[in-house]
Amino acid sequence: MFxxxxxxxxxxxxxxxxxxxxxxxxxxxxIFMTEALLRxxxxxxxxxxxxxxxxxxxxxxxxxxMPDMHQGYGFPIGGVAATEFPQGVISxxxxxxxINCGVRLLSSSIHLxxxxxxxxDLAAALNAHCPSGMGKAGPLALxxxxxxxxxRQGAEWAVRKGMGSIEDLRHTEENGCMDGADPRxxxxxALERGAGQLGTLGSGNHFMEVDVVDEIxxxxxxxxxxxxxxxxxxxxxxxxxxxxxxxxxxxxxxxQSAVRRFGIQLPDRELVCAPMDSQEGQQYLAAMxxxxxxxxxxxxxxxxxxxxxxxxxxxxxxxxxxxRQVYDIAHNIGKxxxxxxxxxxxxxxxxxxxxxxxxxxxxxxxxxxxxxxxQPVLVPGSMGxxxxxxxxxxxxxxxxxxxxxxxxxxxxSRSKAKREVRGDRLRDGLEQQGIHVRAGSLSGLAEEAxxxxxxxxxxxxxxxxxxxxxxxxxxxxxxVVKG
Amino acid sequence: xxxLSLSGFREIEHTADWAIEAWAPDLEGLICQAAAGMYALxxxxxxxxxxxxxSVALSAEDQESLLxxxxxxxxxxxxxxxxxxEVVELHCSDTALSASLVARPLDRIRRQVKAxxxxxxxxxxxxxxxxxxxxxxx
Numbered sequence: 192m193f194x195x196x197x198x199x200x201x202x203x204x205x206x207x208x209x210x211x212x213x214x215x216x217x218x219x220x221x222i223f224m225t226e227a228l229l230r231x232x233x234x235x236x237x238x239x240x241x242x243x244x245x246x247x248x249x250x251x252x253x254x255x256x257m258p259d260m261h262q263g264y265g266f267p268i269g270g271v272a273a274t275e276f277p278q279g280v281i282s283x284x285x286x287x288x289x290i291n292c293g294v295r296l297l298s299s300s301i302h303l304x305x306x307x308x309x310x311x312d313l314a315a316a317l318n319a320h321c322p323s324g325m326g327k328a329g330p331l332a333l334x335x336x337x338x339x340x341x342x343r344q345g346a347e348w349a350v351r352k353g354m355g356s357i358e359d360l361r362h363t364e365e366n367g368c369m370d371g372a373d374p375r376x377x378x379x380x381a382l383e384r385g386a387g388q389l390g391t392l393g394s395g396n397h398f399m400e401v402d403v404v405d406e407i408x409x410x411x412x413x414x415x416x417x418x419x420x421x422x423x424x425x426x427x428x429x430x431x432x433x434x435x436x437x438x439x440x441x442x443x444x445x446x447q448s449a450v451r452r453f454g455i456q457l458p459d460r461e462l463v464c465a466p467m468d469s470q471e472g473q474q475y476l477a478a479m480x481x482x483x484x485x486x487x488x489x490x491x492x493x494x495x496x497x498x499x500x501x502x503x504x505x506x507x508x509x510x511x512x513x514x515r516q517v518y519d520i521a522h523n524i525g526k527x528x529x530x531x532x533x534x535x536x537x538x539x540x541x542x543x544x545x546x547x548x549x550x551x552x553x554x555x556x557x558x559x560x561x562x563x564x565x566q567p568v569l570v571p572g573s574m575g576x577x578x579x580x581x582x583x584x585x586x587x588x589x590x591x592x593x594x595x596x597x598x599x600x601x602x603x604s605r606s607k608a609k610r611e612v613r614g615d616r617l618r619d620g621l622e623q624q625g626i627h628v629r630a631g632s633l634s635g636l637a638e639e640a641x642x643x644x645x646x647x648x649x650x651x652x653x654x655x656x657x658x659x660x661x662x663x664x665x666x667x668x669x670x671v672v673k674g
Numbered sequence: 675x676x677x678l679s680l681s682g683f684r685e686i687e688h689t690a691d692w693a694i695e696a697w698a699p700d701l702e703g704l705i706c707q708a709a710a711g712m713y714a715l716x717x718x719x720x721x722x723x724x725x726x727x728x729s730v731a732l733s734a735e736d737q738e739s740l741l742x743x744x745x746x747x748x749x750x751x752x753x754x755x756x757x758x759x760e761v762v763e764l765h766c767s768d769t770a771l772s773a774s775l776v777a778r779p780l781d782r783i784r785r786q787v788k789a790x791x792x793x794x795x796x797x798x799x800x801x802x803x804x805x806x807x808x809x810x811x812x
Contacts, residue, residue, distance in 0.1 A: 235689045262689040264793030264809045288789045288811045325786045383754060394786050395812055433753060436789045436811070440746055443792060447735045460738070460792040604687045605785075605812060634784060 193233055198222070204657035207253070208242060215458065216245040221253040223591065223657045228258050228649065231602065235262040237269070243458040244272050249279020249466070251539045252532040255591045257546055258653035259600030259645060263287075265461030268545035268601075271594045274467070276527055276538045280455070281472050282464035283446070283479070285542030287523035288439040290479055291486035292430030293364075294522070294569040295494060296580065297514040298417035299424060299501075303403045303669065305509045306423055310401070314627040314670045316500035317399055321427075321493055322391045323674030324631035329390035330496070338382050341389065342374040345484030346491035346519075354495035355516075361558045363519040364548060365526075367487040373477035377434070378441050381478075385434030385485055390492035392429045394631070394674035396639055399427040399497065400571070402578060402666035412564040412582050412663045416517045424666060425497055425514055426578065428571055430523065431486035438482045442475045467540060479525060490519055517580070518567035522547045522597040530592050541592045549583030549595035549660050568660055572647035573599045574639050574673070575621045578666040579651045586658035595660040596651070599644035608643040609634055621671065629672045636673060680802060683711030692787060692810040699803035702764050705741055705771070708808055709761065712745055715810065717784025718758045728759060728775040738795045740771045741806065745790040756780045787812060 199207045201221075206229060208220040220241045222229060232238055237260050244266055245254045251273045260269030265284030274280050306313070322329055333341070341348045346360055346367025360367045374382070392399060402424050407413045418424065431438075446463040449471045455464065465471040498514050505512035522545055529538050541548075550557060550566040557566050565582035572578045576599070587593055603611075614633025617640050621628050630636040654660040681698035694711035698704040730747055734740045751757050757777035764773040789811040797806045 237689075264691060264791040264811065325783055380750060384750070395788075433788075437750075440742075440789050444734070444739060444742060444746075447739055447792075459794055461794075463792065601689050604689055605692065606685060606687060632784070638785075 193238055198229065202657070204653050210245065213242055216242060217247070218245050218250045219253040220245050221255045223256065223653060223659060224258045225653055228653060232260060237262045237267040240265065240267040241270055243462060244270060244285070246458055247272065247274065247280055247282060247462065247464060248455055249274040251275045251279065251537050255594065257596040258650045259596045259598055261600045261602065263544065265459055266544040269597065270544050271546045271592055272542045273530060273539035273592045276540050277468035278466055279540065280464035281467050281475055281525055281540055282462055282542060283439050283442050283475060284461045284463065285544050286479060286525045287544050288436045289430035289523055290435035290439060291483035291521045292523040293486065293490065293520050294426060294428050294571055295490045295519040296517040296569050297425045297494060298517050299422055299514050300419065300511050301423045301505065301509045302421050303423060306505060309504050309508060310627050310669055313401065313500065313504045314629050314672065316504045317497060317670065318629035318672050320496040320500040321399055321672065323393065323397070323672060325394050325674065327391055327674070328387040331389050333386060333389065335382065338386060339374040341488045342372050342377060342481035342484050344368055345487040349488050349491040349495065355491050359491065359494065359516045362516040363487060364521050367491060367519070369480040369483045371477060372480035372484050374481050376474040376478040377438060377481045381434050381437035381441065384437045385432060388432040388434070389489055390496060391432060392427065392493065392674055393432055394635060397429040397674060398574065399672040400668050401425055401670035402668050404664055405577070405667040406665040408662040408664065415560055415564050416567055416580065416663070417515050418517070418580065418664050426569065426571060427490070427493055429489065429493065431482040432489065434485050435482040438478045442478065446471055483521065483524060487519070518569065520547050520569050528593065531589055539592070541594065543594055545597050546594045547597045548593055549587040550593045551583045551585040551588045554588065554593070565661070568595055570596055570647065570651060571598050573641040573644035574671055575624065575626055575668060576641050576647055579647065579662065580664040580666065581651065581660040582663055584658060584661055587660060591659045595654045599647040599650060601643055602645055603643040605638040608640050609637050612637040612640040612642065626668050627670045631674045639673065681707050683707045683714070685715065686807060688809060691812045693807060695805065695807045697803065697805035701737060701766055701797070701804060704797065704804045704806060705744055705764060705766065706761050708741060708745060708806065709748055712748065712787060712810065713758055715785070716787050718780060719782040720758045720778040721781050722778065724779070726757070726777045728777045730773045730775060732771045733769055735769065737768055737797050738792070740766055740769070741797070742790045742792060742795070744771055744773070745808070749787060749790065751777065752780060752783070
């Protein structure tokens with residue numbers, strides 16, 4: 192489908208598929224990749240999916256794809272689309288099933304050397320305190336009124352119950368709560384599926400890691416975030432669990448008829464959508480925000496339980512076991528933001544499907560301590576490899592709707608990874624590298640093998656080269672907990 | 675592609691998620707094969723007892739939406755009731771489906787299928803019957 196002539200080179204890190212490429216495209220596709228990554232991306236259907244997204248009604252500017260892009264369903268994973276508010280569409284597929292899947296990072300002043308004798312105990316404690324894997328229930332059994340309160344209040348619900356601090360909320364995207372959530376538009380089934388899952392990691396590519404700060408590339412920004420070379424940090428990746436999936440599935444089904452009613456032509460039914468100013472669009476926005484708040488609360492509770500594990504294992508053994516929240520980001524989300532598009536300021540709904548908000552210095556909504564450096568961006572690598580802390584830039588505000596990459600990006604199917612990698616050998620290899628592993632399933636571990644992913648360093652070099660993020664610190668794992 | 679039998683399913687490679695192709699002489703058979711394929715992806719193992727009968731009645735826009743709705747119902751029952759279902763009887767038109775199921779307790783699931791997607795979903799008529807590719811969110 193794509194010959195090399197299709198791509199217009201803008202720089203070594205940026206390419207474009209013009210909107211003349213296919214008659215149904217309304218905007219161009221802007222690709223942030225090196226030539227090598229671009230060539231590799233032709234191995235799956237992700238670019239075709241990006242072109243499909245460029246046909247959605249009401250797009251304000253180009254569809255943007257990140258260097259970690261890979262094939263999804265409907266939208267590619269690693270895609271960003273901005274539709275004009277309120278007449279443009281909102282597409283659940285541009286946000287994903289796991290609404291507000293995201294990453295939280297907490298820093299410490301614990302030096303690796305002082306914690307080394309206790310790392311295996313810490314891995315066991317994190318595994319015990321933070322439920323992971325399929326069907327694992329969380330620590331709370333909430334009644335309906337409390338579940339609705341979680342949907343409205345987000346992470347603040349947990350902080351009010353003593354599970355965290357105001358500083359945690361200040362260091363969370365949207366302060367841990369999206370306005371406009373309305374659980375009335377969340378189905379009974381979605382409420383039911385979320386009921387037992389608050390405070391759980393889940394399975395698949397969700398994980399909890401303790402890392403050591405290996406290298407600092409921006410001293411000022413790192414200091415502002417509390418990151419110091421040789422010290423431990425905690426990060427975890429999870430989302431809205433069954434609640435988000437049920438909301439997504441329900442709306443993708445119910446919006447099929449809306450698409451016909453609004454006369455919208457789609458190249459893929461998974462791109463189903465509705466104008467934001469329609470009743471259907473408003474209801475989905477309210478339900479999506481409810482799921483997003485559930486996910487913020489979920490990560491707040493997990494952070495609380497992880498702190499309990501740190502205290503249990505390290506209190507009295509290291510000089511200070513405390514964990515301070517660096518930031519919490521959403522990488523599957525739809526947000527109403529104002530961006531500069533073709534020289535005009537436009538209010539848009541930024542769909543980030545496997546992409547991270549990366550607001551530059553001075554952006555509204557950042558806490559005072561990050562105003563000067565830009566928003567922290569958390570980019571976990573594949574299991575056992577490096578992760579990165581970046582910051583947003585003025586360039587990301589101008590060229591990618593304040594967005595950047597979200598991870599390494601898969602290159603190998605889960606089935607192939609399972610055929611080519613043995614879970615027990617992978618675990619032993621990680622242990623030999625000094626990484627303490629707790630995994631609920633060896634086959635699940637094999638599916639997430641590092642060779643199933645792109646090189647996260649190459650992804651980060653690309654966004655840094657393109658200027659849509661700046662490097663702050665590189666992290667190296669010492670504990671991995673997976674469901 | 676030459677199919678070895680009149681009805682069946684097989685797994686298809688997908689970079690980030692799971693996919694199956696199912697085929698059968700008619701729509702009812704296709705829905706049953708897609709359900710069997712989804713359970714196979716999940717690595718479902720069940721206990722023989724106790725069996726509970728369960729009935730399902732669904733309506734949707736079209737055949738593809740019925741398929742998504744039925745598979746989604748099975749995922750919901752697996753997650754909230756911890757059961758896997760065998761189809762005893764299934765009838766469907768273009769916009770409505772009714773089924774009698776026997777539900778058995780789940781002993782084990784090897785991997786989680788989170789959701790059924792509409793990605794490029796189209797039930798196609800072939801000389802042998804009908805076939806479909808279903809992509810699942812993993």
